[in-house]
Every structure is written in C-alpha cells, then in structure tokens.
Amino acid sequence: MRTLQLQEAEDILYGACIYGTGGGGSLSEGLEIIKNIYRNGKEIKLIALEDVKDHWLVASPYYVGSVAPPSDEIVQKLKGLKPVKENVSTIATRILQKNLREEIKCICATELGGNTAWAMEVAASLDIPLVDADPAGRAVPDLAQTTFNIFDVSIAPFALANRYGDTLVVETAASHDRAEAIARTFATISGNYSGICDHPVKGEKFRTSVIEGTISKAQAVGRAMRLANEDGVNPIETITLAGDGKILFKGTVSEASWEEVRGFIEGTINIKSDNLKDEMSVWFRNENMTARIADKIVSIIPELIIILDYQTGKPLLNPSCKAGMEVAVLSFPAPTIWETDKGLSIFGPEYIGMEKKDYLNLKIINGMGK
Structure with a gap:
C-alpha cells in the first residue's frame, strides 16, 4: 500500500478522464475534490488488488445522474431544501455500512473518469485504501456495464443519497438493469444528481471480478500528458x-x-x-x-x-x-x-x-x- 502525493492523485485523475471517453464525470469537479482532500489534511492510499484480504468487504461509491439541468418541475419541488455539506457518495457509503452492519475495508472506483475522484474522496474520508482496479477499465454509461455483472456479483444491497438529506437503501434488485432504473429515477427527482454505493462484495470474490491495475494505468497516461506539456512537446x-x-x-x-x-x-x-x-x-x-x-x-x-x-x-x-x-x-x-x-x-x-x-x-x- 502506498500513500499518494497530490501530484500523483492529479495524474491519476487526468489519466482516468482520458480513459473516460468523453464521459465518466467532470475533470474540473474531480480536481477540486482531490484538492479539497489534501487541503483538509486527508490522504489517499492505494492498495494492490492482490493485497485485498479474503474477508474484507469492498464496495463502489460514485455519483449517478446527468449533466442536463433538472426540469422546472423538479427545481420547484426542491426549492427551499437545505443542501447537505458532505459528499453524497460518502453519505451513501456510510448508509450502506450501517445497513450491512459491517465496515467496508477498501473502496473500488466504479469506472475511470471524474467519478474516480469520488471514490478517492470516500476512501480518504473513511481512512481506508482505494484499490488499484475497477470493474470497467474505462467509463461506461450504464450501471449494468460492469465486470461485476459478467461475474455475477450482485449490485444489491446498494444505498443512494442526495444533497438534500434523502437516503434510500435498496436491499434487492431483480437485475442490474432494474437497479439502473431505480438509481436514475432517484437521481432525476434529486435534481439529476445523487450519490450511490453498490456492489458490496467480499475480497475473495472481488479479486476475480475486476480489472487489475487500472488506476496505475491511468496514472501513467496522466503523467505522460503532464510531462509532455512541461517539456513543451505536443x-x-x-x-x-x-x-x-x-x-x-x-x-x-x-x-x-x-x-x-x-x-x-x-x-x-x-x-x-x-x-x-x-x-x-x-x-x-x-x-x-x-x-x-x-x-x-x-x-x-x-x-x-x-x-x-x-x-x-x-x-x-x-x-x-x-x-x-x-x-x-x-x-x-x-x-x-x-x-x-x-x-x-x-x-x-x-x-x-x-x-x-x-x-x-x-x-x-x-x-x-x-
């Protein structure tokens, strides 16, 4: 396990957003999340996939929603509600832990992209490591498009949280597609934006259900971009x-x-x-x-x-x-x-x-x- 310096974390996010293929979350928002982690005296620790213990509980926090503005009807319904200060993905992770009555021992990014910063923030807030792996190896549009789905790892139970203090735990879901519909509906009524934490799975199964080394690959690409710019090379x-x-x-x-x-x-x-x-x-x-x-x-x-x-x-x-x-x-x-x-x-x-x-x-x- 190694502790990331700010520059390393930023390199990872730049690379992750390159792997984000035009989606996966905002680079600028992700960079601000990472800067706030270090401003607040927290740190991001990265652990190799092989070091995840069999009995550890692993989960994937991120945000779900749309960059499109919410409808006028939704804006009116949310008007006057006081936003919470904590990251909604962190709230969702705490709610999932409470429901499962078990501590999550490490965090897995759900994909590569701006969403990777949300996983970093949750890991830093809970003072647990981020795993050098993910279940996509890129960004994907649908909750069902995950290697967890390939290897029959259940998405449920999963927790949802919005910035207005609403939380929801979905104990079972008929399929990844049904989970997608539930999560997007919750996000829509929350202003096209909510936090989620899903796919709680034990380390033994987790290690064989994700793509290894993707965070390190993102860091290598992000570092290559930075160094080329520093050297004045296209x-x-x-x-x-x-x-x-x-x-x-x-x-x-x-x-x-x-x-x-x-x-x-x-x-x-x-x-x-x-x-x-x-x-x-x-x-x-x-x-x-x-x-x-x-x-x-x-x-x-x-x-x-x-x-x-x-x-x-x-x-x-x-x-x-x-x-x-x-x-x-x-x-x-x-x-x-x-x-x-x-x-x-x-x-x-x-x-x-x-x-x-x-x-x-x-x-x-x-x-x-x-």
Missing part, C-alpha cells in the same frame, strides 16, 4: 503510446450537439480534418460509442474512443465540445474481458442497436483478431 503521441493506442483523426470540431434521452446525454461531434477533405463523426451516449469517417466505422465500443484537446492533451467532456476546438481522436484497446462473448453482450455493439460482427470485423481489418 502530448498526443506521448498519451497514445502510454495508452497503447492509436491516433484516429486530427482536426477541428465543426459541429457538436446533444440532448437528454432517458437520463443519458446523447449527441454527435463532427470534426473536419485540417485539409477539410475528410470528416469524422463521433456519436456518444454519455461516453463515445462510435467513430466514423465518411460513414465507415473506424472504432466502436468496447474500444475506447477518446477526444483530446490537441494542444494540451486534456480530455474533453462531451457536452463541453464546441465548434472551433482543435482536437485529436484516439482509440485505446478494450480490456480483454469486454471482448468475451458475455462482455460483448453487456457492452458491445448490440447495446447501441448494432451487431457484434461490426466490432469483430473491425478487429480483423485492423489486424487485431482472427
């Missing part, structure tokens, strides 16, 4: 190398639009090449789902499609993409667990109404599969 190739990825496209955003659809943010980002002859279109549902050039798919989930500021290499949250931004589009390989039959059935092309062969054919074209 960071795009450095980030690509650190993530074992490839550069798909470079150009300027010509158009970007999105709308809220059933609690998700869906939209398209169009990017013109420097010579104006080619155009890439990236479609997202919270996270980037497909990338096309002239209607030809060049990347599709579960591959990671990443849009970065071309000059700084900083990751862009999809709703923040604006016309005129100079960007690079990268792809990182999918964690191998997502390429299994069950993995693809949970988070593959079929999730967005396409066919599994769209991904398998792309791997063959790119010389990555048979």
Whole structure:
C-alpha cells in the first residue's frame, strides 16, 4: 500500500478522464475534490488488488445522474431544501455500512473518469485504501456495464443519497438493469444528481471480478500528458503510446450537439480534418460509442474512443465540445474481458442497436483478431 502525493492523485485523475471517453464525470469537479482532500489534511492510499484480504468487504461509491439541468418541475419541488455539506457518495457509503452492519475495508472506483475522484474522496474520508482496479477499465454509461455483472456479483444491497438529506437503501434488485432504473429515477427527482454505493462484495470474490491495475494505468497516461506539456512537446503521441493506442483523426470540431434521452446525454461531434477533405463523426451516449469517417466505422465500443484537446492533451467532456476546438481522436484497446462473448453482450455493439460482427470485423481489418 502506498500513500499518494497530490501530484500523483492529479495524474491519476487526468489519466482516468482520458480513459473516460468523453464521459465518466467532470475533470474540473474531480480536481477540486482531490484538492479539497489534501487541503483538509486527508490522504489517499492505494492498495494492490492482490493485497485485498479474503474477508474484507469492498464496495463502489460514485455519483449517478446527468449533466442536463433538472426540469422546472423538479427545481420547484426542491426549492427551499437545505443542501447537505458532505459528499453524497460518502453519505451513501456510510448508509450502506450501517445497513450491512459491517465496515467496508477498501473502496473500488466504479469506472475511470471524474467519478474516480469520488471514490478517492470516500476512501480518504473513511481512512481506508482505494484499490488499484475497477470493474470497467474505462467509463461506461450504464450501471449494468460492469465486470461485476459478467461475474455475477450482485449490485444489491446498494444505498443512494442526495444533497438534500434523502437516503434510500435498496436491499434487492431483480437485475442490474432494474437497479439502473431505480438509481436514475432517484437521481432525476434529486435534481439529476445523487450519490450511490453498490456492489458490496467480499475480497475473495472481488479479486476475480475486476480489472487489475487500472488506476496505475491511468496514472501513467496522466503523467505522460503532464510531462509532455512541461517539456513543451505536443502530448498526443506521448498519451497514445502510454495508452497503447492509436491516433484516429486530427482536426477541428465543426459541429457538436446533444440532448437528454432517458437520463443519458446523447449527441454527435463532427470534426473536419485540417485539409477539410475528410470528416469524422463521433456519436456518444454519455461516453463515445462510435467513430466514423465518411460513414465507415473506424472504432466502436468496447474500444475506447477518446477526444483530446490537441494542444494540451486534456480530455474533453462531451457536452463541453464546441465548434472551433482543435482536437485529436484516439482509440485505446478494450480490456480483454469486454471482448468475451458475455462482455460483448453487456457492452458491445448490440447495446447501441448494432451487431457484434461490426466490432469483430473491425478487429480483423485492423489486424487485431482472427
């Protein structure tokens, strides 16, 4: 186990938001969370997956919601309620511990992205370590898109908390999809924002149900970005190398639009090449789902499609993409667990109404599969 310095924690968050593929939570909000941890004299401890004990209880705190503003009706219903000061994910974790009558011994980030900072905050607040692993290896839009689902780890019991003092413990859920519906409904009536802590699981099962080393990978990518900027070198190739990825496209955003659809943010980002002859279109549902050039798919989930500021290499949250931004589009390989039959059935092309062969054919074209 090692104690992270502020710079290390910030590197992790930058890298995590690169792995966030346009979603996964806000980088700026995450950085502020991390700074507050150290301002308040707390620390973040990172533990290797292999060091998680069999009998330890592990859980995943994060936030669920939408970047879209709440409806006028919800705003009126919440008007006058006094917000709580504590992080809502920390509240949810305390409520889950109370319900289970057992202490949570370490924290697992639910995904890579701004949400990773929420896991850090909960770990620091409870003075327990964060595990160098997660159940996604990237950011994903749906609570069901987790390796816990692949390995039949129950999402329930789970706890929800909002900033107005409401808490809810869901003792059982028929499926991950049902849990998703419950959590998003709670978030919607809470102003499109709530904390959650789920997937309480013993260490013995936990160690075989997550992707190892993802926090360290995020740190390596974030550090590569920072050092390139400090050295005055364009960071795009450095980030690509650190993530074992490839550069798909470079150009300027010509158009970007999105709308809220059933609690998700869906939209398209169009990017013109420097010579104006080619155009890439990236479609997202919270996270980037497909990338096309002239209607030809060049990347599709579960591959990671990443849009970065071309000059700084900083990751862009999809709703923040604006016309005129100079960007690079990268792809990182999918964690191998997502390429299994069950993995693809949970988070593959079929999730967005396409066919599994769209991904398998792309791997063959790119010389990555048979």
